[in-house]
Amino acid sequence: MGAFLHSNNVGRATTLFDEMIKEGVFLDSMAYFTLISGLTQVGKLDGAYSNVSSMKKNGFRVDIKSYNTLISGFCKNKRLDKAFEIHDEMCKVGLRPDIFTYNTLIDALCKVGDFSKADKFLSEMGDDGCKPNVVAYGTLINGFCKAGDLDRAMKFFRSMMCERGRPTRLL
Template identity: 30%
Template sequence: MLLLDAYARAGRLEDSWWVLGEMKRRGVRLGTAGYSTLVRLYRDSGMWKKATDLILEMQELGVELDVKIYNGLIDTFGKYGQLADARGVFEKMRGQGIKPDIATWNALIRWHCRVGNMKRALRFLAAMQEEGMYPDPKIFITIISRLGEQGKWDELKELFDKMRNRGFKESGAIYAVLVDIYGQYGHFRDAQECVAALKAENLQLSPSIFCVLANAYAQQGLCEQTVSVLQLMEAEGIEPNLVMLNLLINAFSTAGRHVEALAVFQHIKDSGMSPDVVTYTTLMKAFMRVKRYEKNRFQKYIVKWSVLVVPRIEKLGKCCMMRLLQWIKWDIIEIGTPAALKWLLC
């Protein structure tokens, strides 16, 4: 079983089938944990149709289906757009007296949001709250984004008012602010007003709340407000971490302000923090956007390499992002110096 689980997690399909064949040859029967692994394997390999046969097989063999297996099946059907089957598994699960957990509700809401079926997604959200479960912040971000895309801002306001009436005051306060950031109301376009509103709700400000607010501003490219969130965070005695600074790079990237994004990157290094994969990919995204803009405007552009310890050459079609990758790899230039910026930004 350990070998099967390891191969399944690594996505090694052929090796997983070999282990299953060996188990069958030796008369070893799969238990609940084994079938759960198999469901995950089908999901990750795009073999959702086999999941249907798996249910029948488990029933014939008398294998008990637990919440983990049901969640895996729901997630598998949802991932490949078979939402009717996902709902059928959910109803069967409840019919057998198995109580859905937060992962069950998250999967149902997430996949219905993905296809734009917000009516059902909101029904599942309401049902989850009726079960006394605290909403997952990631799910709310998904709901906000989808309803926002559909222009249903009044429905969002109504949703959060209901949440507060049901006792989810803390979550309602946080996400009512998010709605105003994402939405058309404009009440909380200023970060300071956001924090003041949360304090008025007697909400204990935490690093995670500041991250949520910063992310909301960053996704819209509201750079000054993202910076303001970091300043307010420091005023509360909370030191900004790498996650927050990555969000700030993303805000500048979204706004097309690659100079400031690079300055934040240099600040991360100067502060003794180690940039992670998110830092580098977000920074590269900023330079990719610059490339698109310059290409549309000039069609061709020349990149000069004299700042590097290599022969001076000129090439057409190279972009700032490629040089950034090479500098990171070679570590031969101190990013953030005036000379580097001059050549980096063409």
């Protein structure tokens, strides 16, 4: 299945997956993740998400990696409402967003110019015990620069430098 997905033969991969189910082959969470990841990579996001539903229905717990794969795919395809719906679903089942989750959502928010929500997620990130890293700060700095708000970009740059234990006056 993975080989079909890597060679961009999604139809054959999904057919094989369906045949395995029909023949009673035990599918583990890795088989589901392989299909979810492959479908996400080729932009078949609704199919990937329906496999998450199938995975849950068949008694598997969806892990943070699967949720992050979907969130990233929906963000890349500018379907932020669905990405945030998946984020909320992930939180409801007791999984805490990790650095990848936060960075993906902050990046998507910056790209659409929703800096207040991006800033909210940066705060939530810290409140959740997930220390913002250089990627989170860099994403915000880049977003503010592209939006022409250099003062706020510098604010985040200085904040990042303080977090890293370096002097804040570099310029």
